[in-house]
Amino acid sequence: MSTHADVPVKSIARMAELLRTLQLLDGAGVSELARELDVSKSTAYNHLKSLEEYGYVVQEDDVYYVGLGLLDHGEYARQRQPGYQLIRQKVREVADETGELCQYLVEEHGLGVFIVRESGDHAVETSTRIGNRVYLNHVTAGKALLAYLPEDHVADVIDQHGLPGKTEHTITSVESLQAELEAIRERRYAIDRDEHLRGLYAIGVPVRLDDGQPIGAMSVAGPANRINHEQRAEEIAQVLLEKANEIELTLKHSSV
Amino acid sequence: MSTHADVPVKSIARMAELLRTLQLLDGAGVSELARELDVSKSTAYNHLKSLEEYGYVVQEDDVYYVGLGLLDHGEYARQRQPGYQLIRQKVREVADETGELCQYLVEEHGLGVFIVRESGDHAVETSTRIGNRVYLNHVTAGKALLAYLPEDHVADVIDQHGLPGKTEHTITSVESLQAELEAIRERRYAIDRDEHLRGLYAIGVPVRLDDGQPIGAMSVAGPANRINHEQRAEEIAQVLLEKANEIELTLKHSSV
DNA sequence: TTCACCGTTTCGCATTGCCGAACGAAGAAT
């Protein structure tokens, strides 16, 4: 999330920064980009032209944008996730049955990445998008995942990224996280109110392999005023637990 | 599609080749990758470690894979396409109504890229995946697109990529392409049998803006034995034309 | 007409990323 430069091949760092900035600016010209990245115009120009060759960026009227060339790699990475097709289907079912937004998140590099996202009939719009990286302690699915990860793995995640705050409700201390995770394990699902975003209510469950190791987490998010009573939350949790269980059983019996 | 190296920043070329190869091999170790790319082990190692920092690759037990870091950029590029959300919805509707596979394709760099793909109840499985780049003359949607592109644009595409063959039915000469495109314009949709893949029948229609310029094309594919009579093909074509028209009208009235 | 800013090109210099060699570890073959 920050600017790293201590990697062996600095051109890759520059390129990654360039893509990130180009996406952030939602398109930019050579000069604007050079200014933003604090490099010379010719450098930015050369990079852009090289990236263009591979479809990583596209040029439209002197403005460059992130291109579709990366979509192929991204989709490949997504489909590589265990149980992807099945999970996609189940997330769709949850979205249909609850009418809310359902997402599936996996961990990579100690961060959460949403790889599936399906909207129900009256689903809320959130700022998250497929591929977005989030801190695991910021989202409900992330906590559902953490709750079932081995202790040392959780410690690794905290070492790498800490427990950054987001809203006043975000858990930022190790002790309260431990307590929260314990509560999730007891309840068998994670539940959040306002933690990720004000007025948003979310419920998350892990998806685990035979050996108990979680491979991801599925969550439903909706407006707090719609999921405001115990019973509705419990209903949704049951749907999630059921679908997660179906995924787990299918994964157990097929090697996919 | 081939190995280019005459770009200003060669590290980007190397990196792109690396990602492509890593994806092709479906994961590889340092040595294997170095051998494949014909570079030294240390070079491959340095690149992998740098790419790992940005989540572009991930390491699992001494094997590296393309990572989810690229998914974010890919999704961004996808959503940037005009009318994306609407098109996604309409493609879903076509898949539901026909029961077949429906896809949406856009052009980038003179190649086609499938950016939406939805399966109906009894849809065929094809080798294409979201993000895959295809030659426009290889797929039905590509020809539907070409048929409505300005002449000079079509000429550009042919200049860049030629008209590579794929099966014995693939159109590879400029004259027959011209005739085909003319036929598509008259018929108002493109239709293919066995051209992309044996036993596959496909129908494609363009999606055009006010000014007539196509922004993409939508296609339905199914087994030839199911779409074997005139009437069924015509039915599907009508669904496609209707949905495409709905997209066009909505795009006209909203600036999205 | 002037000025400012754009994308593009060229060029010389210092950085950078390359290769080859060597290391310890792990597994297979003997």
Added chain:
DNA sequence: ATTCTTCGTTCGGCAATGCGAAACGGTGAA
């Protein structure tokens, strides 16, 4: 048990590479 191979990793020297600065033509605003 031990040799041999192959793995990932580390290091250092050298040449290629990618960098910034400056200049060019074009375009639009002042």
